[in-house]
Amino acid sequence: MDRCGASHRSDERSCDGSVENLKMLIVGGTGEMGQWFSTFFKERGFDVTIWGKSGKTEVAERLGIRFAHNLQAEVAESDVVIISVPIDITEQVIAEVAPLMKKGSLLMDLTSLKTGPTRAMQKYAPDGVEILGTHPMFGPTIPSLHGQRFILTPINERCQKWFPVIRGMLEENGAHIVIVEPEEHDRFVSVVQGLTHFAYITIGTTLTKLDFNVKESRRFMSPVYDIMLDFVGRILGQNPYLYAMIQMENPEVIKVHEVFLKECHHTSEMVRKHDIQGFITKMRDAAIHFGDTSPALRRSDKLINFKISEYDHLLVSVGEERGLLHVYTGKIHIGKVWKVTPAEVLLAEGTKTVSLKIENIQLLSAQELKEWKINNLAHHRRDISVIVPENSNPEIILEVLSGNENIVKSEIIDTYILEEKKSVTYRISILADKEPDNVQNDVEKVLCGIGCRLRT
Known part of the structure; x- marks a missing residue:
């Protein structure tokens, strides 16, 4: 058995990993980290409620979750209570909240320190209430858990049921889990x-x-x-x-x-x-x-070279179309690069010029830019009917058409026999920013080149 009981029973409802409609309360959920985790746990099936001393009900409305107007009643009904408040009042909040929790529930904290909070949880949480200290080693600006470190400080015999559920959920979403004693955590x-x-x-x-x-x-x-x-x-x-x-x-x-x-x-x-x-x-x-400084040199070189490489790519892109992702808003800007300085990029986006700070953007690869266009633009549609050669396979011809990089999608929409010849109608969707007549002409040349005869 590990420090949190690796030999877990699986007969309790939370141990199978299913959290659908289980009630979670985040105390301090109106803060930035509280909001981040409200969204995270909501998206994974929890019925999330938040509470904040400021009473910002508009935060709950924006997140599409409930605000707890009666904190004590909400604590008593919740399956999981998370404490996400400033470090200096964490133990005080635990002392007020923990005694109200029901048997079988879980009390967690998201604090940067672990010794004091875990001792407070042990002291004030009733028997039958499990406790788990956690420290996410990231801020609320990250888009996902992928690649992020998440420290857990479980207390022996106080987390048998919930520990594998929380750990599994974090790992399934890409987090790297580190398990340590609270005192060791605080030293590091x-x-x-x-x-x-x-x-x-x-x-x-x-x-x-x-x-x-x-x-x-x-x-x-x-x-x-x-x-x-x-x-x-x-x-x-x-x-x-x-x-x-x-x-x-x-x-x-x-x-x-x-x-x-x-x-x-x-x-x-x-x-x-x-x-x-x-x-x-x-x-x-x-x-x-x-110790060996070589890995540190290589990692820092990689970081430096990445900054230089992306800037160089932008410099040689002046006058060309590029896609730029604003890493904080998530918005993608598409347009011709007009000017590049060490501080900003000027992008001709439609009829307006957009100024974007270098540090806020990420240059999309050619494939990423194409995929964005495929998923977000309205494409041109053309139908081309042909008499196909005898014994030819229309599906193979379709595969040939699909190889055209300017075609988003191709399909067969009609097949019938005309004068003992097989007639096939191919429907092609042409990438929105391409000239459709030119692409259609290219496709028709390919069809004629493999023996098809165009129908008018």
Whole structure:
């Protein structure tokens, strides 16, 4: 048996993976992460209700789910209750909600810390209520779980029924599951989040103190500096309250800060003293501790080359039609590339010119662009009737027509015998942005070339 009981009984309704119409309440569901998971679980069969202290019922209306006007009653009726509130009030909310839950239900949290919340769930959740600590290692801007890490901190003997259901649902949707003890989780995130966020935020505040022109500096940027600035900007653009809580609510973070600040001071002293050998030794020692740096070099090269490659593709696309996906809105823009700068792309889209920021777009491949056109445009339809050669197979001829890259769809709509000859009518759908007469002429030439005779 694993820490959550790998030998699970399958006779209870939730263990077969079916969650259709089971009731889920997300406390804090009006927040960004709460909204993301409301949509996720709704799409997978749960009857989702949300509650938020702000009382934003319009959020529930927009998501097409219910808002809990009576929180206590909703908790008592729910099969799953998820806590998605700020870190500093998570334990308080658990203390208020957990005692109201019914036997056989599940209490989860989505908090960046795990030791305090899981202890609170153990303390306040009645016997028969299962508990599961979770930490999604992503923000609400991602489109799906595919490739995302999702940390689970199950407590032994408190998650036999629900653990395989939740884990299975996450894995089926592409998440990479990591299972750890709550204390181990908090030690690792004190560096994974605590140190990295602290460093990036401090770089941002240092730029402020220096009155440094960030925008102007991009004229001199190297690829590494460009990527670093993007990560600094990404962190600074997030909810500062959330990041304050990540820094202040995990007691392990202070220890990390102390070591980091000491190392900053020590390295700065070596620079002041022009201690070249000391600097070299420190950097080499860090590289040895880091381990094999080659994979890191290859991954960073891949990231750098991707940024450069996409920009180069845009540059050589000026005057040509391209498809650009806006990664945040999901909208696809189709048009001729008019101008490309390091900051933006100007696209002639119909009768208007659209300005798109480079960092917000993804260039569609030729195949992706064609598939978008096939699925979204109104295509031209032409019917071509021919007398086919004796002993020929009309279906084989159809396959030949389908090979034309300008044809979206081809089918046989009529077959009959005319003067002891087989007559076949082929219907072709021609890609919307192609000249239909030209494509039809090409198709007719192919048909005549294989021995067919056009009927008028």
